[in-house]
Amino acid sequence: EQQVQQSPASLVLQEAENAELQCSFSIFTNQVQWFYQRPGGRLVSLLYNPSGTKQSGRLTSTTVIKERRSSLHISSSQITDSGTYLCAMAPSNTNKVVFGTGTRLQVLP
Amino acid sequence: EAAVTQSPRSKVAVTGGKVTLSCHQTNNHDYMYWYRQDTGHGLRLIHYSYVADSTEKGDIPDGYKASRPSQENFSLILELASLSQTAVYFCASSEPDRINQDTQYFGPGTRLLVL
Numbered sequence: 001e002q003q004v005q006q007s008p009a010s011l012v013l014q015e016a017e018n019a020e021l022q023c024s025f026s027i028f029t030n031q032v033q034w035f036y037q038r039p040g041g042r043l044v045s046l047l048y049n050p051s052g053t054k055q056s057g058r059l060t061s062t063t064v065i066k067e068r069r070s071s072l073h074i075s076s077s078q079i080t081d082s083g084t085y086l087c088a089m090a091p092s093n094t095n096k097v098v099f100g101t102g103t104r105l106q107v108l109p
Numbered sequence: 110e111a112a113v114t115q116s117p118r119s120k121v122a123v124t125g126g127k128v129t130l131s132c133h134q135t136n137n138h139d140y141m142y143w144y145r146q147d148t149g150h151g152l153r154l155i156h157y158s159y160v161a162d163s164t165e166k167g168d169i170p171d172g173y174k175a176s177r178p179s180q181e182n183f184s185l186i187l188e189l190a191s192l193s194q195t196a197v198y199f200c201a202s203s204e205p206d207r208i209n210q211d212t213q214y215f216g217p218g219t220r221l222l223v224l
Contacts, residue, residue, distance in 0.1 A: 004151075033212065043152075043199065043215040086151065088213075096167060097142070097213065101151040 003027060004100035006087050012106045019074040021103045023087030031090040031097070032063045032070045038083045046085075047072070077107045112136065113216040115200050121222045128187040130219050132200030140203045141183040142213065143167070143175060145196040152199065158183055190223045197221070 007022045023032075034046040047054050049061040049070065063070040070089075074081060084102040091098070112135045122128045134141065139160055144152040154167030156175035164175040172194060174186040187194055200216040 035215075040197070040218070040220075042217045043201075043213075045212050045214070048212050088152075096154055096157070098154070098168075099144075099152040 003091075003098045004087055004089055006085075006100035006103050008103060009101070010104040010106070012108065013077050015077060015079055015107055015109055017077050017107075019072075019077055019081075019105060021072040021074070021085050021087075021105075023070045023072075023089075023100055025068040025089050027091050028065070028068060029089040030065070030092050032061075033088045033097075034059075034061055034070075034072050035086040035088060035099075036083055037086060037102070041083075043086065074105075077105075079107050079109060081105060082107045113200055113202055113214050115198075115216040115219050117219060118217065119220040119222075121224060122187075122190045123224055124191060126190050128190050128194075128221065128223075130185040130187075130198055130200075130221070132183045132185075132216055133181055134183075134200075134202040134214075134216075135181065136202050136204065136214060137180070138202035138204040138214075139180065140205070141177065142201045142203070143173075143183065143185045144199045144201065145169070145194075146199060146218075147196050155185065155198075192223050195221060195223045 003026045005024045035043045047061045049063045053062045058075045060073040086102045087100040142157040143155045158164045158177040176184045198219045201213040203213045
């Protein structure tokens with residue numbers, strides 16, 4: 001069973017449009033993190049958001065623990081935002097992080 | 110800034126051969142992890158370590174061993190490489206704290222091709 005589900009699997013936007021990425025978990029967690037990865041590249045942590053709403057620049061994450069879901073909102077998308085966005089969580093009381101399969105974002109000029 | 114390096118960055122190995130992937134971090138973190146990434150599977154945890162000289166099995170440990178000789182170094186060993194182990198391998202480190210909890214810092218990855 002895939003413990004972390006992400007949607008959509010892929011997304012194509014025009015530059016300046018907003019994006020909404022979703023993540024849901026099959027079990028409860030108190031550690032939710034969003035990562036960004038260029039094709040074949042290093043993962044970079046975007047936001048650590050175990051609950052509530054957290055913002056960093058054009059990125060806003062909202063995590064609702066009791067509903068076992070988290071979202072990542074990207075406002076005013078840029079071409080350089082293209083890549084894969086991964087959601088990750090660790091089951092409560094563990095440090096074993098589980099990743100989703102990612103949302104592949106393509107931003108067109 | 111946190112720094113995690115991996116070597117080699119890419120490797121071609123023969124089936125049945127031994128492969129060692131190395132990871133070095135200068136973050137002074139206690140926690141280190143090895144993941145593999147395959148198309149359609151995302152990242153999957155192979156082994157991890159909380160402290161030097163101790164390792165734990167992750168979700169897919171079969172066919173892999175790990176070694177943590179010091180806080181800074183964490184190795185992944187494939188004693189008998191197989192075709193199915195062709196993947197990109199990522200190392201990460203973290204240090205749970207009150208502010209950032211378990212934010213993980215990743216290395217650049219090692220691309221392994223087993224022929």
